[in-house]
Amino acid sequence: MAFDFSGIRGNDTLKAELAGLVHSGQMPHALMFHGKTGSGKLRIALSTARMLLCANPSSGDLCGMCSPCKKTAKLSHPDLHFLFPIIGSEYTSDDYVAAWREVIIRHPEIDLQAWLEQGDFESKSKNLQGNLSTRNILNGMHKLSFKSYEGGNKVLVIWLPELMGKEGNRLLKLIEEPPENTYIILVTEQMGAILPTILSRTQLFKVDAYREEEVVDILAEGGIAPEQAQKIAPVVQGNVNEAFKIATSTEDSVDDIWTLPHWAQLAKNNDAGALVKMAAAFQGLNNHHRKQFVKQCSLLVHKAIQTKIHGKAETSYLKPEEIEFIRNFANALEVPQMYALISVFDKAIFYIERNVNASIVFMALTFQFEKYLRISAASTA
Numbered sequence: 124m125a126f127d128f129s130g131i132r133g134n135d136t137l138k139a140e141l142a143g144l145v146h147s148g149q150m151p152h153a154l155m156f157h158g159k160t161g162s163g164k165l166r167i168a169l170s171t172a173r174m175l176l177c178a179n180p181s182s183g184d185l186c187g188m189c190s191p192c193k194k195t196a197k198l199s200h201p202d203l204h205f206l207f208p209i210i211g212s213e214y215t216s217d218d219y220v221a222a223w224r225e226v227i228i229r230h231p232e233i234d235l236q237a238w239l240e241q242g243d244f245e246s247k248s249k250n251l252q253g254n255l256s257t258r259n260i261l262n263g264m265h266k267l268s269f270k271s272y273e274g275g276n277k278v279l280v281i282w283l284p285e286l287m288g289k290e291g292n293r294l295l296k297l298i299e300e301p302p303e304n305t306y307i308i309l310v311t312e313q314m315g316a317i318l319p320t321i322l323s324r325t326q327l328f329k330v331d332a333y334r335e336e337e338v339v340d341i342l343a344e345g346g347i348a349p350e351q352a353q354k355i356a357p358v359v360q361g362n363v364n365e366a367f368k369i370a371t372s373t374e375d376s377v378d379d380i381w382t383l384p385h386w387a388q389l390a391k392n393n394d395a396g397a398l399v400k401m402a403a404a405f406q407g408l409n410n411h412h413r414k415q416f417v418k419q420c421s422l423l424v425h426k427a428i429q430t431k432i433h434g435k436a437e438t439s440y441l442k443p444e445e446i447e448f449i450r451n452f453a454n455a456l457e458v459p460q461m462y463a464l465i466s467v468f469d470k471a472i473f474y475i476e477r478n479v480n481a482s483i484v485f486m487a488l489t490f491q492f493e494k495y496l497r498i499s500a501a502s503t504a
């Protein structure tokens with residue numbers, strides 16, 4: 124994931140304007156990128172920061188070759204500072220900067236929630252409330268008071284300054300009279316929540332959401348199959364974070380009807396007509412998709428086993444109804460029963476791979492599955 128203007132899709136006018144400002148030495152010292160969640164605003168902000176630190180910027184982009192560029196490519200340069208929301212007011216962004224770099228390099232369009240889930244925070248329990256505490260803000264500002272380590276510019280990137288609330292006033296003086304060769308780059312998705320005093324002192328740059336074809340390309344770069352990317356891009360309105368969320372959560376479930384809870388509901392209701400239709404649809408899938416469905420079912424039962432044994436399982440990317448299924452199953456069934464069901468799924472995969480008639484495999488699987496559903500229903504009734 125490149126942080127340079129030529130590697131970023133879309134926003135061509137904006138990129139040219141920014142590169143021109145850096146190149147001509149006219150970049151304002153306090154700037155704010157604003158745009159929707161899942162747009163490329165952080166990516167553009169980081170590219171701007173890199174260009175400000177680059178030793179040989181051209182009129183259109185950073186050089187990518189100089190020593191500062193090599194460091195900033197990894198977001199690791201002694202004059203490039205970050206201030207971002209974290210969990211726990213006793214910590215600062217510095218405590219989590221390694222995780223931040225890793226996550227942002229992988230997914231620069233990430234939203235707050237996804238960052239809080241992936242940031243590996245000490246105190247995870249508190250409903251994942253992220254904030255920019257006073258301590259964190261002061262720490263970020265303090266770092267700008269030192270001389271530049273490498274003799275060039277210093278840059279502080281503040282991600283989601285809307286979370287500062289009134290504490291944002293602490294930034295005022297810094298923004299009004301920044302130390303020499305110092306740039307403050309704010310990246311917001313809720314401009315309305317930022318203090319007017321801050322807004323009026325920063326140069327605003329609007330970042331447009333990605334276009335549909337750009338989302339397809341970014342998903343493909345991120346390892347999502349092109350046909351899946353084509354399906355997802357039209358429904359996310361340019362929100363790349365949302366697109367990745369959908370891509371990674373539905374990877375195994377193929378389609379909405381192909382979920383364990385949906386199937387379980389039909390089986391529980393003894394809805395023979397709907398089950399026969401589902402069997403016909405199963406016949407209509409290719410072998411890869413048939414196996415994906417069965418594997419996803421098996422995975423949920425595995426998660427129920429984990430829940431039973433350890434009291435919890437990683438379920439952050441699952442649908443709410445899947446999480447509920449896991450919980451009910453873990454409550455109702457014993458571990459050996461769940462392993463027996465998993466072996467039923469394994470056997471179905473064995474038959475699918477040998478091209479046994481798919482609708483027969485599906486109905487046979489349904490009869491077996493019903494037995495376990497009855498145990499689960501009896502216990503929760």
Ligand SMILES: [Zn+2]
Pocket residue numbers: 176177178179180185186187188189190191192
């Ligand atoms: Zn360079």
